Amino acid sequence: HLRAGRAHRTPEPVPPPVEAAATHRPQVVDATAAGQALAALATVEELLKEWDEGGPxxxxxxxxxxRDLKRTAVALDVPEPVAAFWVELAYGAGLIASDGEADERYAATPAYDEWRELPPAERWAHLAGTWLTATRTPGVVGGRDAKDRTLSALGPNLDRSAAPEVRHRVLALLAGLPEGASPVEASVLARLRWERPLRGPQREQRETGTGDARDDDLRSRIARWTLSExxxxxxxxxxxxxxxxRALIGAPEAPRPAAEAEPRGPGDKLPVHHHRTPPAATPPTPAERAAATxxxxxxxxxxxxxxLDHVLLQAxxxxxxxxxxxxxxxxxxxVLADVESKGGATVYRFTAxxxxxxxxxxxxxxxxxxxxxxxxxxxxxxPLTYLIDDVARRHGRLRVGAASAYVRCDDDATLDEILADKRAAALGLRxxxxxxxxxxxxxxxxxxxxxxxGFAPAAESA
Structure with missing residues (x-):
């Protein structure tokens, strides 16, 4: 009676389909993804190398x-939100942690050395598996917590329990598209809202078009971050x-394109390219997750x-x-050169x-x-030969070492006597x-x- 006979504001008995924005050849998709995977490995290694020389x-x-996040972003040549993603990913994978010293700093862990020895594909799988199941959400870095404090990368309060489930579900929705198809982002968000309707004012704002809350709930934001990450x-x-x-989430084989689909019969009015998203699955067991990885x-x-075992030196x-x-x-x-640019090919520059x-x-x-x-x-x-020879000729002219004290004497014979005395060996004289x-x-x-x-030295001030 109070709802005027309506159980829902807008009846939606059928789930909205996830629409394809574009379709690419599967080989192109896989090759592009592999290139990105290689770049991901290089970025994580560059991050750890940067922090190994004096972490923040x-x-x-x-x-x-x-400030340290900005420095890291500059070193990696990426925007700050992307730098936060790589930092959090390396942290979640156990590759960086606090060194535990009195003056705490972030540094590479022993697990990083073990990770570097793995084949590249296994290194990537470790990172991807970590990302898929992580509750920490780098997308919220730079936002505010309940006490109006800035949320920092690697800091507390970045955990969002919904993140793993949303990531997995978004990838499952992509898996339901024909092979090689990329989704329309808005249709992914609409499908997620249909599966988990929102309550309260945010839902009203979405339906009435008022306010700025459209697609700004946590699940929608995590979904958008999932697509970019x-x-x-x-x-x-x-x-x-x-x-x-697809293998990472344990999804079945991709639906075939419409041209290859089997006829469904004269009474079936559904188009053959209809989105076939599998229903939301129960969380995989650790053994299933390891097998998928x-x-x-x-x-x-x-x-x-x-x-490759070679490079191409330029003039x-x-x-x-x-x-x-x-x-x-x-x-x-x-060590010998600085990375000048990255991409399909990496360019190194030699400097003094x-x-x-x-x-x-x-x-x-x-x-x-x-x-x-x-x-x-x-x-x-x-020019490179000359550069190396020139730097080597000047290298080491000035020497720096450690000394706790010195002995000065105008009579160098006395110093000869001290050096010759075996009892003076413990003093570390040179x-x-x-x-x-x-x-x-x-x-x-x-x-x-x-x-x-047997000597009678006198102390003197500096």
Missing amino acids: AVLRAGGLSV AELLGVTGRGALAAPG ATAARLLAPLFPEP DLTAVAPGPLERELADVLG GSVRRALDAGQSAADLHAFLARHSRTPVPQ RLAPTVLAAQADPAALLEGLRAI
Whole structure:
């Protein structure tokens, strides 16, 4: 009576279909997704390399400061929301954590070294599986909590219990489209709203068109983030679910395109391209999830190109890597040169600073010349040879070391006597000049040690 005989504002007995925005050849989708997957692995490794050289400090309340997130975004050459996604993904995968020191900083974990030793497809599957099941939601970073405090990356209050279920459901809706089809985002959101109707004023605003709450509930926002994050990670390619992504959620084989579908009979009025989304499934068991992740890795592996053992050196002090490089080559080249651009091919630039970095790491000029000659498909350009030789000639002219105290004496014979005395070995003495010795012992211990072996030193201030 109070509802005037209506149980619903708008009767919707049939679920709204998820519409296809565009259709691509499945091979193109898989190849695009594989390229994104490789880029994802490179980005995570670049993040860990950046933080391994002095990771950002942990805020008192936990998490990453706004300034450090900006620095990370600049280092990765991505927008801040995307940087927050990669940081949270690496954290969720167990690759970074607080170092636990008094001055807490984020750093790579031992699990990162183990992860790097896995084949590329398995590394990706670990990241993708982590993302699919994570309750932490990087999309809310930069927003406000109930106490009007800014939500920071790696900080508290980023968990949203609905996130795993929404991600899985969004991918399942994509799996119901014909193979190679990307969805219309609005139709995905409409389907989710039909499956889980909203209550309260937000629903009213959607139906009346008033306010700014349209598609702004948490589930809709997570769904939109899922579509963009899946593309970043390589679960989708050109918006369509790729074969490894389909395996990741344990979805059945994709529906065939309309031209290949079997006739349904004269009495069936449904179009043959009708969306066939499987019903929402119960959460998979850990064993099922592990099997799905392994299958996804197996499907992705042949899509990855074989790692290369060479680069193409250019006369403008750059090197072009036309594909992913073997681990050892990538590690050494990453020290010897700076990444200038990424994409289908990676461009490295050699500078005086990057060559000096390689020399600081223990390489000699001869080592660098031999390395480049061994791994370049083109002759080593003269400008690069000159650069290495010039930097090596100037490298190490100034030496820096540690010393706790010194001994100064105008009579260098006395210092010779001290160095020759075996009892002075514990003081860690070494000669810096004819009349100066440096010691590893502190000044008080040095005074006491010299007096113990028969000398009479006097202390002096700096």
